Amino acid sequence: MSSNAIEECTPHSGITMKSNQQVSTNNQLPGSSYASQSRAVNSGSILESGSMNINSIQGNQPHQLLISNSNQSFDTDSLHAFTQSLQSEQQVSIEIFYNQRVYSADALQQSINQQCETIKQAEGSLTLHRTVDLEADKMQLKQIKKGIRGKPKNGKAEQKEIRQRKKYNSLKGRDREIAYEDIQLLGIEITMKRWNISIRTAENIRKFQGKQPKPRGGPHHIKVTKQVAQTLCQSVIDNVSISGTAMAEKVKQDHNIIIHESTANEFIRSEKMLKFGLPKFSFKRMRVREKERNSDETKEKRINYITLFRGYELTGAEIIYIDETPCNVLEFKHYGRAPVGQPAFRERKKASITNITAITAISAFSGVIHVLFVVGGVTHEVFLLFINGLLQHLQSRALLFTSAYSCELNPIEYVFGIFKTNLNIPTRCSIVKDYIQHLQAGFSQITPRQVRRCILFVTHQLFGKALRKEDIQIRDLQRIFAAHMKEERDIVNFADESESGSECNLELIPKQKIKRSNCEEQDEEQISNQNQEDKTTIFPESLQKDNSNESQINNFVKDKRIGNIEQQENTSDSQRTKGIRKQDDITNENQSNVEKIEKINRLTQENKSNIEKVKEKHFEKENLTIEAKIIETDEENRQKEELEEIQQRRKEEWRSTPTDPNQDRQFLESIIGYQIQDPTGIPGDCLFNSIACQVRGVCPIKLRNTKAGQEYLQTIAQQGSWDGEWEIRAISVILKQTVILQCRTKKDGIYVYEPEKSKGVIEIGVIGGFHYVALRKILTSGKITRQNAKFV
DNA sequence: TCTCCTACGTTACGTTGTGG
DNA sequence: CCACAACGTAACGTAGGAGA
Numbered sequence: 001m002s003s004n005a006i007e008e009c010t011p012h013s014g015i016t017m018k019s020n021q022q023v024s025t026n027n028q029l030p031g032s033s034y035a036s037q038s039r040a041v042n043s044g045s046i047l048e049s050g051s052m053n054i055n056s057i058q059g060n061q062p063h064q065l066l067i068s069n070s071n072q073s074f075d076t077d078s079l080h081a082f083t084q085s086l087q088s089e090q091q092v093s094i095e096i097f098y099n100q101r102v103y104s105a106d107a108l109q110q111s112i113n114q115q116c117e118t119i120k121q122a123e124g125s126l127t128l129h130r131t132v133d134l135e136a137d138k139m140q141l142k143q144i145k146k147g148i149r150g151k152p153k154n155g156k157a158e159q160k161e162i163r164q165r166k167k168y169n170s171l172k173g174r175d176r177e178i179a180y181e182d183i184q185l186l187g188i189e190i191t192m193k194r195w196n197i198s199i200r201t202a203e204n205i206r207k208f209q210g211k212q213p214k215p216r217g218g219p220h221h222i223k224v225t226k227q228v229a230q231t232l233c234q235s236v237i238d239n240v241s242i243s244g245t246a247m248a249e250k251v252k253q254d255h256n257i258i259i260h261e262s263t264a265n266e267f268i269r270s271e272k273m274l275k276f277g278l279p280k281f282s283f284k285r286m287r288v289r290e291k292e293r294n295s296d297e298t299k300e301k302r303i304n305y306i307t308l309f310r311g312y313e314l315t316g317a318e319i320i321y322i323d324e325t326p327c328n329v330l331e332f333k334h335y336g337r338a339p340v341g342q343p344a345f346r347e348r349k350k351a352s353i354t355n356i357t358a359i360t361a362i363s364a365f366s367g368v369i370h371v372l373f374v375v376g377g378v379t380h381e382v383f384l385l386f387i388n389g390l391l392q393h394l395q396s397r398a399l400l401f402t403s404a405y406s407c408e409l410n411p412i413e414y415v416f417g418i419f420k421t422n423l424n425i426p427t428r429c430s431i432v433k434d435y436i437q438h439l440q441a442g443f444s445q446i447t448p449r450q451v452r453r454c455i456l457f458v459t460h461q462l463f464g465k466a467l468r469k470e471d472i473q474i475r476d477l478q479r480i481f482a483a484h485m486k487e488e489r490d491i492v493n494f495a496d497e498s499e500s501g502s503e504c505n506l507e508l509i510p511k512q513k514i515k516r517s518n519c520e521e522q523d524e525e526q527i528s529n530q531n532q533e534d535k536t537t538i539f540p541e542s543l544q545k546d547n548s549n550e551s552q553i554n555n556f557v558k559d560k561r562i563g564n565i566e567q568q569e570n571t572s573d574s575q576r577t578k579g580i581r582k583q584d585d586i587t588n589e590n591q592s593n594v595e596k597i598e599k600i601n602r603l604t605q606e607n608k609s610n611i612e613k614v615k616e617k618h619f620e621k622e623n624l625t626i627e628a629k630i631i632e633t634d635e636e637n638r639q640k641e642e643l644e645e646i647q648q649r650r651k652e653e654w655r656s657t658p659t660d661p662n663q664d665r666q667f668l669e670s671i672i673g674y675q676i677q678d679p680t681g682i683p684g685d686c687l688f689n690s691i692a693c694q695v696r697g698v699c700p701i702k703l704r705n706t707k708a709g710q711e712y713l714q715t716i717a718q719q720g721s722w723d724g725e726w727e728i729r730a731i732s733v734i735l736k737q738t739v740i741l742q743c744r745t746k747k748d749g750i751y752v753y754e755p756e757k758s759k760g761v762i763e764i765g766v767i768g769g770f771h772y773v774a775l776r777k778i779l780t781s782g783k784i785t786r787q788n789a790k791f792v
Numbered sequence: 793t794c795t796c797c798t799a800c801g802t803t804a805c806g807t808t809g810t811g812g
Numbered sequence: 813c814c815a816c817a818a819c820g821t822a823a824c825g826t827a828g829g830a831g832a
Binding site: 793794795798799800801803804805806807809812 | 813814815816817818819820821822823824825826827828829830831832
């Protein structure tokens with residue numbers, strides 16, 4: 001985009017997005033256009049591809065919009081036409097709901113239909129036959145045996161009868177030297193008799209002049225020769241994720257040498273590789289890096305993007321950053337703590353959904369200004385709904401896509417980092433409404449100041465790197481940013497990018513994961529150095545050169561970190577580069593800016609209330625094509641009530657039993673090294689859930705939710721019809737697990753059900769006579785052992 | 793549930809000394 | 813020269829852990 005174009009455009013608002021492709025919209029039909037649009041090479045989302053179709057939301061009169069790359073011409077006329085048409089279009093049948101679940105009923109149905117079409121029933125059945133040829137198998141076995149080293153177990157030595165031998169001595173050390181002297185002085189025969197050695201030994205002593213013979217053993221026939229090692233090395237270079245089996249196959253293919261997979265694995269990480277002049281290889285976490293990511297072309301594009309961005313900045317435009325982030329509600333916390341040797345479980349309710357996507361817009365003025373939650377992925381329609389809704393609140397706008405392979409230049413990625421750090425979704429959540437509530441809370445915790453810091457981090461640190469054409473490595477950026485935020489006590493922990501498999505994803509993980517990674521002290525130093533380096537690149541030249549003005553530099557940095565955008569607007573570019581500003585001026589500016597920010601916040605609040613009014617107004621419309629509501633059907637409520645009834649009834653029955661559940665519970669809790677896991681809390685299918693809890697760590701059985709299960713529970717609820725004895729026996733046999741049942745009323749407290757060829761132990765307890773609970777081992781040394789357990 | 797890697801114990805081979 | 817024993821080590825086999 002040329003400078004003239006900027007002057008012509010002079011937008012009050014700019015929007016940055018990701019893109020690496022030129023996009024144009026035309027009069028295609030809504031359905032057909034989606035299929036034909038190809039995605040960008042590095043894109044994982046619609047936002048990254050930058051492709052969109054305006055038709056889908058604009059009804060019968062499609063709008064024309066041309067959005068170009070940052071390094072190509074920018075069609076401002078068509079953009080203006082598009083935005084004006086949006087404003088003039090009064091009959092747009094869409095609605096954007098702030099922080100609410102939004103989906104298009106039509107689009108959803110269309111998607112389901114498409115998916116149904118792809119599912120085709122398998123035709124016929126496939127039967128595999130194998131002819132058993134014992135002779136062929138034997139021959140094959142012989143051939144295999146030929147290739148395997150090692151002498152047969154029944155060797156000749158064992159087969160032949162043991163002959164009586166004359167017993168001679170074997171001389172070692174000093175004795176051998178003395179025997180050599182004896183041979184020289186007295187001769188072989190006398191020496192043989194004197195030392196009781198054989199003629200062979202005596203000759204050897206003379207041959208080696210009394211020195212120690214060579215140690216037995218030596219180099220063997222080596223399968224993994226230098227050529228084989230080179231093949232292994234090359235195969236690893238060709239495919240970094242190659243398995244041991246594949247390496248062994250490659251060796252067999254190239255050299256007709258059979259080696260075991262473990263040999264291949266062992267060899268490539270051994271010192272022997274170094275002997276052949278090859279590097280040692282180890283198995284490590286793999287990271288994905290795109291070839292083009294740091295290519296010269298990409299770096300040029302970054303510079304073009306920054307130039308364009310600076311041009312917008314100089315116009316005083318409010319830059320709004322947009323991006324989407326997936327919120328997999330089940331996978332926010334990957335790591336937890338548990339006793340050594342035991343898995344860490346975080347038990348939770350069954351979730352009705354797993355994936356929610358949040359499209360977000362941020363700006364330096366207001367922080368997070370707009371969030372749209374979508375259940376599932378972001379389609380073209382949803383994105384257009386979002387951007388159209390956003391554009392309606394703006395006076396004028398221009399779209400600017402970030403350059404290719406440079407998603408980290410969009411500060412919103414770092415805001416997402418803060419968002420996911422804030423996030424703490426309780427395990428009791430199971431419905432969309434609850435999740436959205438917590439996700440919303442995560443965004444609402446992000447302060448405008450934090451957003452400004454993210455933006456300044458990008459514009460002041462990363463832009464410097466990009467302008468110097470340095471490689472941009474996500475891992476480094478994560479550390480720098482985390483250190484940057486830590487200075488102001490904003491803790492942000494970024495996930496290892498390999499978790500997500502893409503370098504473009506700035507996801508989060510708990511702290512312990514960071515410790516496991518290579519965050520050593522040396523790295524910290526590098527980070528701080530790099531940090532310092534980055535800071536200096538963005539300062540005015542005069543500040544960099546004059547060391548005496550260190551305090552002013554600090555003030556400048558501090559000022560920048562406050563995120564005073566207004567100041568940037570008021571300070572012209574010439575003023576920045578010309579010289580140093582006085583301390584008083586800066587202080588005054590700060591005060592005035594604080595007032596301004598307060599004013600802006602007030603205005604934002606007012607604006608929000610206006611939006612709320614608009615929302616309420618639109619809610620009243622009946623003919624909305626896009627609806628925002630959480631579906632909770634009457635059927636679900638009815639099931640819930642029934643379950644609660646059953647639960648209540650069970651509890652009453654439980655209480656009325658002659659055995660004291662409290663005493664039983666105390667007894668089970670007194671077993672050292674174990675913890676009670678009560679999967680259901682009520683009698684019924686508790687036995688099966690307890691077993692499942694022990695075997696799998698979770699309770700997948702939902703007996704009560706099935707019709708057959710209901711009948712079964714009703715049957716066993718009758719007095720005397722339920723014992724559990726045979727069920728436990730059956731479970732023990734089927735699972736091949738020894739079931740140990742702890743029971744207070746039993747004299748020795750233990751029942752043991754052991755099947756043949758038991759593979760493990762399941763420990764459960766009984767409360768109140770008929771309620772089973774799982775006993776989870778919490779220490780490595782348990783009270784129960786096979787030795788002290790009696791068998792029933 | 794399956795695959796892969798790693799550590800560690802076992803197996804079998806090559807070399808050398810020794811007896812016959 | 814052959815056969816065997818001792819020894820060191822390459823290669824094999826397997827359990828267990830981690831992760832998808």
